[in-house]
Amino acid sequence: MMDWAGWVIQILAFGFVLVVGVAALVVVVLFIIDRAQTEDAVRRNYPVIGRFRHIFTELGEFFRQYFFAMDREELPFNRAQRDWVKRAVSGKGNTVAFGSTRNLAVVGTPLFVNAPFPPLDNQFAKSEPMMIGAGARQPYVAGSFFNISGMSYGAISKPAVLSLSQGAKEAGIWMNTGEGGLSPYHLEGGADIVFQIGTAKYGVRDKEGRLDDDKLREVAAHEQVKMFELKLAQGAKPGKGGILPGAKITAEIAKIRGIDAGQDSISPNRHIEIDDWDDLLDMLAHIREVTGKPAGIKTVFGADQPFRDLLDTVKRRGEAFAPDFITLDGGEGGTGASPLPLMDLVGVTIREALPEVAGLLREYGLKERIRLIASAKLMVPGDVAWALAAGADFVTSARGFMFSLGCIQAMKCNKNTCPTGITTHDPRFQKGLVPQDKYKKVALYAKNIVKEVETIAHSVGVAEPRRLRREHVRIVQDSGKSVPLDVLYPDRVS
Numbered sequence: 001m002m003d004w005a006g007w008v009i010q011i012l013a014f015g016f017v018l019v020v021g022v023a024a025l026v027v028v029v030l031f032i033i034d035r036a037q038t039e040d041a042v043r044r045n046y047p048v049i050g051r052f053r054h055i056f057t058e059l060g061e062f063f064r065q066y067f068f069a070m071d072r073e074e075l076p077f078n079r080a081q082r083d084w085v086k087r088a089v090s091g092k093g094n095t096v097a098f099g100s101t102r103n104l105a106v107v108g109t110p111l112f113v114n115a116p117f118p119p120l121d122n123q124f125a126k127s128e129p130m131m132i133g134a135g136a137r138q139p140y141v142a143g144s145f146f147n148i149s150g151m152s153y154g155a156i157s158k159p160a161v162l163s164l165s166q167g168a169k170e171a172g173i174w175m176n177t178g179e180g181g182l183s184p185y186h187l188e189g190g191a192d193i194v195f196q197i198g199t200a201k202y203g204v205r206d207k208e209g210r211l212d213d214d215k216l217r218e219v220a221a222h223e224q225v226k227m228f229e230l231k232l233a234q235g236a237k238p239g240k241g242g243i244l245p246g247a248k249i250t251a252e253i254a255k256i257r258g259i260d261a262g263q264d265s266i267s268p269n270r271h272i273e274i275d276d277w278d279d280l281l282d283m284l285a286h287i288r289e290v291t292g293k294p295a296g297i298k299t300v301f302g303a304d305q306p307f308r309d310l311l312d313t314v315k316r317r318g319e320a321f322a323p324d325f326i327t328l329d330g331g332e333g334g335t336g337a338s339p340l341p342l343m344d345l346v347g348v349t350i351r352e353a354l355p356e357v358a359g360l361l362r363e364y365g366l367k368e369r370i371r372l373i374a375s376a377k378l379m380v381p382g383d384v385a386w387a388l389a390a391g392a393d394f395v396t397s398a399r400g401f402m403f404s405l406g407c408i409q410a411m412k413c414n415k416n417t418c419p420t421g422i423t424t425h426d427p428r429f430q431k432g433l434v435p436q437d438k439y440k441k442v443a444l445y446a447k448n449i450v451k452e453v454e455t456i457a458h459s460v461g462v463a464e465p466r467r468l469r470r471e472h473v474r475i476v477q478d479s480g481k482s483v484p485l486d487v488l489y490p491d492r493v494s
Helices: 002-036 041-045 051-068 079-090 158-171 184-188 213-220 251-257 277-291 304-317 340-345 350-363 381-390 399-404 435-460
Strands: 110-112 130-132 140-142 146-148 174-176 192-197 225-231 295-300 325-329 371-375 394-397 473-476 482-484
Touching (some): 002 041, 079 435, 110 435, 140 225, 146 435, 158 174, 158 184, 158 399, 158 435, 225 277, 225 325, 277 304, 325 350, 350 371, 350 381, 381 394, 394 399, 399 435
Parallel strands (some): 146 174, 146 394, 174 192, 192 225, 295 325
Antiparallel strands (some): 110 473, 130 140, 473 482
16 A cells, blocks of 8 residues: 555656746747847846746736726726616616616716606607608618618627527517628528628629629518618728628638638728719719619718708709618627727717717708618617617617627727627637527527617606607716706707
8 A cells, every 4th residue: 555655656746847947948938039039128026936927918908897897997998887688688678776876977978868758658758660761662660760780791690690580580670781782691591781881882882892783673572681881981990891700701701702712801991983972972863763772871970060061962852862861870880890990089989979960960951851870889778769869860780789699898809809709700719609599699688678768658658668858868077967868969940
C-alpha cells in the first residue's frame, strides 16, 4: 500500500513540476515576444504583465454589464429595458412591484397625462389598421402600428431571419428586409414584407449596380411584398453607405445581393441617380409604377430646410408624386456597423426630429398623404407611445426584436462572433438560435408592445393609440418642471 501511495505522490509531483516548467517556458517566450515587439509600448516596457491590461479592458465590458452598471445606467440599452423585453417574451406577464426604478427627474423624460375619467375597461383603446399609399395600384393596409425595422440577411443570420419572419406572421406585423435583398427566409414565414432598396440596389441591381426593372418586378410579384422603401440614410451612419464585412458574405448571400462572395461590400454613400428632390420623386414614381405598390423613403433629420425643400417640391409637382411614407431614423445609431464619429455625432435624435417632421407635414397639409414611420431606439411601450403622440403613424424597431431573439448586447454584431447566433454565419453559434422557439418570443414581444401602448392610451383617455397627441405628454425640463410636448413643439397647420 505504501509503495502505491509513493508512486502516486511521485506522479503528482512530476506533474506539478511539468506544469510549472511549461508555465515558466510560456512566460519566458511571452517575455521575449513582448520585449521584441514595437507596436505596444505597455507590453514592451512591462513584458507579460502588460498583457493583463488588454485582458481586463476586454473583460471590463462584461463585468460592467453584469456586476457594476445600475439598472438604468447602461448604454445603448440599459438592463431595465432589456428586462422588460425578457418579461414580455416569457408569456408570464409584465407587471412589477414596489414602484418605478426610473429617475423621473431626468431631463427629457416623457410623462403621460392621465385622464380624470378614463374609459371603462370594456371601452379599451384598441389599435386599428391604417392604409399606406392609397394612390398606388395595390395600396397596403397595415394591421399594426408596431413593426420590424430593416435588418438584412447578411447582417443577421438565416435562423434570425426565419424567426423574425415567422414571428411577424404570428403577430400580424410587417418586417423590413433591410438593404440586403429578399431571401427565401424572409418569405418562408409568410409575413408581410417591406423591401428596402439601398444605395447598392442589392437584389434589384444590374451588373453596374443600377436599378434593374425586371428584377424589381420579380420582387414585386411576391404577394407578401407590400411596399418599397428607398433608403437615403440610416441613423447609424448618415452620409455613409452600408458596410458588410467579407467574412459574413457567404455564396448564398452574394447570390441574393448580386455581389462577390468573401469580399467586403460597401454601398455608395448615396443613390448615384439622385442629385436633387426632383430626381428623388421621379425615382419613387418609377418604383411605384413598375411595382404597383407604395413607395417611400428612409432618411435622417439633419435640419429643417431640406425637408421643406422636399415638401415644396411635392406641392409644386402634385401630391401624386409624394412619397407614400417617410421612415424617419434617429441619429442615435442603429444595428449597422458604422464609423464611430457618424454614429456619435451626425444626425438629430428621434426625440427632436420626429416632432419637427410631423409638424412640417401638417404645415404643408401632407400628414394624411405621407405616412410617418419612426425608427430609432424605440423598443419599450413608453417610447412607442411617445412616438405616436409626437406624430408618428407607425413605429419600427430592430434592436427590440433582436433582444426578443435573445441578444445579450455583446457588441459583436460586425465581427461574425455573435454568441447568440443572431448576427453571425458561423454554424457553431447559429445552432443556439432555434426558430421553432424564437418566433414565439418575437410574436409575444410585438403583441405585448401593442397591448401596453393600448394601456397607456386607455389611461390617457383616447379611443385608439394613434389618437395620442402632444398635449397628452409632458417632458421633464432642467428646472425639474415638466412641460407639455405641444408647448415645446406647437402644431403647425397649413
